[in-house]
Amino acid sequence: MNFSDYQKGTASVWGGETELFPEGAVTPPIVNSVTYGYKDLDEWHNVATGKAEGYIYSRNTNPTVHVLEEKIKALEGAEAATSFATGMGAISNTLFALLTSGKRVVSLKDTYGGTSKLFLDFLPDYQVNVTLCDTTDFEQLEAEIAKGCDVLYLETPTNPTLKVVDIERLAAAAHKVNAVVVVDSTFATPVNQNPLKLGADLVVHSATKFLCGHSDAMGGLLCGNRELVKKVFQFREINGASIHPEAAYMIARGMKTLELRIERQNASALKIAHFLESHPKVSSVFYPGLESHPGHSIAKRQMSGFGGILSFSLEGGYEQVKSFLPKLKLVHLAASLGSVSTIAGPPRTTSHVELTEEQRKLLGIPESLIRYSVGIENVEDLIADLDQALAAL
Numbered sequence: 371m372n373f374s375d376y377q378k379g380t381a382s383v384w385g386g387e388t389e390l391f392p393e394g395a396v397t398p399p400i401v402n403s404v405t406y407g408y409k410d411l412d413e414w415h416n417v418a419t420g421k422a423e424g425y426i427y428s429r430n431t432n433p434t435v436h437v438l439e440e441k442i443k444a445l446e447g448a449e450a451a452t453s454f455a456t457g458m459g460a461i462s463n464t465l466f467a468l469l470t471s472g473k474r475v476v477s478l479k480d481t482y483g484g485t486s487k488l489f490l491d492f493l494p495d496y497q498v499n500v501t502l503c504d505t506t507d508f509e510q511l512e513a514e515i516a517k518g519c520d521v522l523y524l525e526t527p528t529n530p531t532l533k534v535v536d537i538e539r540l541a542a543a544a545h546k547v548n549a550v551v552v553v554d555s556t557f558a559t560p561v562n563q564n565p566l567k568l569g570a571d572l573v574v575h576s577a578t579k580f581l582c583g584h585s586d587a588m589g590g591l592l593c594g595n596r597e598l599v600k601k602v603f604q605f606r607e608i609n610g611a612s613i614h615p616e617a618a619y620m621i622a623r624g625m626k627t628l629e630l631r632i633e634r635q636n637a638s639a640l641k642i643a644h645f646l647e648s649h650p651k652v653s654s655v656f657y658p659g660l661e662s663h664p665g666h667s668i669a670k671r672q673m674s675g676f677g678g679i680l681s682f683s684l685e686g687g688y689e690q691v692k693s694f695l696p697k698l699k700l701v702h703l704a705a706s707l708g709s710v711s712t713i714a715g716p717p718r719t720t721s722h723v724e725l726t727e728e729q730r731k732l733l734g735i736p737e738s739l740i741r742y743s744v745g746i747e748n749v750e751d752l753i754a755d756l757d758q759a760l761a762a763l
């Protein structure tokens with residue numbers, strides 16, 4: 371079924387679920403079976419060699435996992451999709467499948483902490499040439515791309531300072547040198563941004579975050595160009611970073627309410643950003659929906675909503691952050707983001723904990739920053755909670 375005729379809320383409910391399941395089940399069964407039997411060898415052989423549809427072994431493909439992949443395909447308008455045990459599984463499989471010794475990747479200084487670690491520590495060990503540019507210096511990025519590269523790897527909005535990267539402009543530059551353009555769109559979700567429509571070849575998501583939406587399952591997704599997805603899928607089949615069918619079910623279930631949650635989180639985050647921006651004890655607020663945000667005009671062009679995450683710093687630095695965060699009642703002080711409940715924490719203990727203080731400094735992340743991932747609670751309650759904690763400082 372082609373979902374391009376339907377809107378996102380429809381695609382996320384019906385993607386991968388347009389046919390009834392065995393016994394007429396209307397929801398996808400969690401198929402825990404590792405292997406799939408055949409009555410005759412010809413049929414088995416045809417499935418094994420890709421001449422007929424079917425399943426052989428769950429490290430490669432699985433019916434529950436297939437439903438999840440169909441949903442992201444429908445939501446991103448992609449030709450093909452595959453899945454992984456975690457978001458980092460998706461990112462590392464993609465980079466290691468596309469980048470072999472002697473190849474060059476151009477990327478940003480502000481990628482997710484784990485991704486930065488791949489660029490700074492692991493890929494160079496495999497003789498991959500890595501160039502990380504200032505995230506919003508598009509002229510520098512274009513100049514580096516023009517020197518020739520195999521992969522342009524972008525992330526937008528970025529974690530944790532919500533910088534916005536111009537996908538269309540940089541994808542055009544990358545395609546002039548035949549580079550593959552990969553975008554980590556985790557913060558935006560397919561409800562707010564569709565990188566493939568802006569020229570990207572591949573999109574990665576940490577499905578652990580908004581797609582799952584409940585902080586109770588981990589997964590990663592990759593979708594886009596059929597040949598490129600196949601290449602990464604074949605690498606993943608062998609290195610084995612497959613998602614478990616139970617996790618795939620949980621994420622696919624969460625995705626059915628994705629649009630509802632994101633619409634709410636977009637609206638709440640904007641209200642909270644305005645509240646914080648006008649508060650005297652808050653020194654800076656980073657949210658792409660604010661007119662004061664340097665990436666606001668690009669965000670307005672390439673996103674249909676500004677997302678559920680913002681970050682801010684307090685007057686007084688890290689000591690103030692330490693006394694402020696425990697005063698909040700309606701947050702989990704925890705890592706991760708994109709859940710139904712509000713989650714907050716400083717990047718130095720969450721997304722960028724893998725990095726040294728020196729590395730964080732190089733990436734432009736203030737030690738006193740607070741990342742605030744807005745849940746689906748009522749925004750009046752969240753603002754009152756922030757207000758009382760700020761007043762108590």
Ligand SMILES: *Cc1c(COP(=O)(O)O)cnc(C)c1O
Nearest residue numbers: 456457458459482556576578589
């Ligand atoms: C969380 C996150 C990842 C990594 O995903 P995991 O599921 O934790 O492996 C990658 N990119 C971004 C932007 C993230 O927020």
